Amino acid sequence: MNIAIDNITSTLVDLLNIPSPTGNTKNAINFVENQFTSLGIKTYRTNKGALIGTIEGKNTDKEVTLSGHVDTLGGMIKEIKSNGRVKITQIGGYMWNSIEGEHCTIEASNGKLYTGTILTTKASTHVHGGEASSLERNANNMEIRIDEKVKNSEDVEKLGISVGDYVFFDPRAAVTDSGFIKSRHLDDKAGVASILGIAKYLVENKITPNYTTNFFISNYEEVGHGASAAIPPKTFEFIAIDMAAPGEGQTSDEYSVTICAKDSSGPYDLELKKHLVNLAKENNLNYKVDIYPFYGSDGSATLRAGNDFKVGLIGPGVDASHSHERTHKEAIENTIKLGILYLTK
Numbered sequence: 259m260n261i262a263i264d265n266i267t268s269t270l271v272d273l274l275n276i277p278s279p280t281g282n283t284k285n286a287i288n289f290v291e292n293q294f295t296s297l298g299i300k301t302y303r304t305n306k307g308a309l310i311g312t313i314e315g316k317n318t319d320k321e322v323t324l325s326g327h328v329d330t331l332g333g334m335i336k337e338i339k340s341n342g343r344v345k346i347t348q349i350g351g352y353m354w355n356s357i358e359g360e361h362c363t364i365e366a367s368n369g370k371l372y373t374g375t376i377l378t379t380k381a382s383t384h385v386h387g388g389e390a391s392s393l394e395r396n397a398n399n400m401e402i403r404i405d406e407k408v409k410n411s412e413d414v415e416k417l418g419i420s421v422g423d424y425v426f427f428d429p430r431a432a433v434t435d436s437g438f439i440k441s442r443h444l445d446d447k448a449g450v451a452s453i454l455g456i457a458k459y460l461v462e463n464k465i466t467p468n469y470t471t472n473f474f475i476s477n478y479e480e481v482g483h484g485a486s487a488a489i490p491p492k493t494f495e496f497i498a499i500d501m502a503a504p505g506e507g508q509t510s511d512e513y514s515v516t517i518c519a520k521d522s523s524g525p526y527d528l529e530l531k532k533h534l535v536n537l538a539k540e541n542n543l544n545y546k547v548d549i550y551p552f553y554g555s556d557g558s559a560t561l562r563a564g565n566d567f568k569v570g571l572i573g574p575g576v577d578a579s580h581s582h583e584r585t586h587k588e589a590i591e592n593t594i595k596l597g598i599l600y601l602t603k
Contacts, residue, residue, distance in 0.1 A: 259598065261455060263591045267433055269293065270451035270590070274441045277363065277426035279332025279349045283307065283477040286328045290475050293454050297461045299473075304488040309475040312490070313460060315467040321492040323472040324456070324597065325556040326449035326499045327479030330442070331580060333357075333425035335364065336397070338415060342408035343401040346376075346425050350480035354395035356581040361428040362402060368418035374402040376427075430582070438512070440584040444576045448585055449499040450475060452574065455594040460601070467601040469494075476556050485556035486563040495530060496569045497600065498557035499593065501576035501585075502548060509546040510575040512585050515592035518571035521550040523558035527568040534570055537599045544592050546575070572596055 278286035287309050294301050294311040301311040309328075315321070333346035344364075357376050364372045379401055380386040380393050393399055402425065408414045431441035439448070453473050460467060472493065476484030479500075489496065502516030510516045517534045518526055531547075538545035557569040574589030 259595055261459065261591050261594050263587050266451055266455040266458070266590065266594070267439060267587055269454060270439065270447060271431050271433065273447045273451060274429045274431040274443055277332070278328050278330055279424055279426065280329040280478055280480045281349065282332070282365070282424045283329050287475065287477060290328060290450060290454070294457065294473070297457055299457060299461070306478065306488065308477050308484070308488060310490065311457065311473040313457065313467060313471045315470040317469045319492070320494045321470040321472055321490055322495045322497070322601065323474050323489055323493045324453055324497050324499055325474040325476055325485050326453045327446045327476040327484050327556055328450055329477045329480050329484070330445070330447070331480060332427060333362070335419065335421050335423045335425065337421065338411045338419065339401065340411055342410050342413055343403060344414065344419070345397065345401055347397065350580070352580040354397070354400055357427060358395060358400070363426045363428070364402070364404065364419055365424045365426065366418040367420050367423055370418055372404055372406060372417060372419065374404045376400060377403055437587040438584055439587065440582065442582055444583040444585055445501040445579055446479065446499075448501060448574050448576060448590055449593075452499050452590055452593040452597065455590070456597040456601070459594065459598055465602060471601055474556075479556050479559070482554065483559055485560040489560055489565055494567050496557060496560055496565070496567050497597070498555040498569070498571045499597065500555045500571060500573045501579060502546070502573045503550055503553060503579045504575045504577050508548055510548045511546065512575045512577055513588040513592075514544045514546045514575055515572055515589065515596045516546045516548050516575055519547055519549055521553040521555065521558065521571070523554050523561065526557065526570050530568045530570040534572060534596065534600065537603060538596055541595070541599055543595055544588065545596065
């Protein structure tokens, strides 16, 4: 199975560089839609703005759905301060210290973009001494320094910046000669790139999947309801493709596809998990089986919504999840291969 991993990596980097925090994902959805269209895959949008692409299968009576989410972590303007700095509220769950010092972009209500830096309110050690390091990193003590001549709240408001405007974190996407991809928002753009890789392989090799296959690109996963509605009604199996989380006590790594047995929402379907493990084992894929106690997925959302189908979860290992993340081309390649095997064997 020859996977064009360098091409897929290039597509991933392009997607990583498109800001798409939850609720502001239209440009990223447009990008994925264009990728599907270039392959001749028909698509449509849900009322919530999710994207669904479909490849007809040998069996059209039952369907399978693969999901990935294009929405990411981010921020939103919460308060314009009297000193010309702005406070933000979180979109998605992350540690405040993980964005300290990060460059960012504010999308003002008038459509203009303004750059800035996320800092603590006592960022200078020369001014604040030990208090600079001991200050708790939280919503009250973090702010954005805007790269404009603003000295008060009126100056900021004149730029068109207002409460409710989105803040994008710079992804700083990079691919190393050793095959690592490091960037913010690999959760879950690495999964979406894997889905595009699966679709590309099927189309270019003129392979018809066993069942009509839907690719569900959700846009509200980071806040818990991405795949809670609008799943194609003939779906009998649903596979979420989302990042795996390597770390202490975990089996996942940055080179494998991980098959998740259980996360915070409970176990995934046992028969489907066994089937995925057997496919990986029989085809000599680099795979792991893991459990995530502080994790939920689009699979979790669709089960909570009461859908009656089997659900599984697979994905590439992504180190430092919800921080500055890293994976390897091999993890994405193994994820693509397992997805193809699942659809065709």
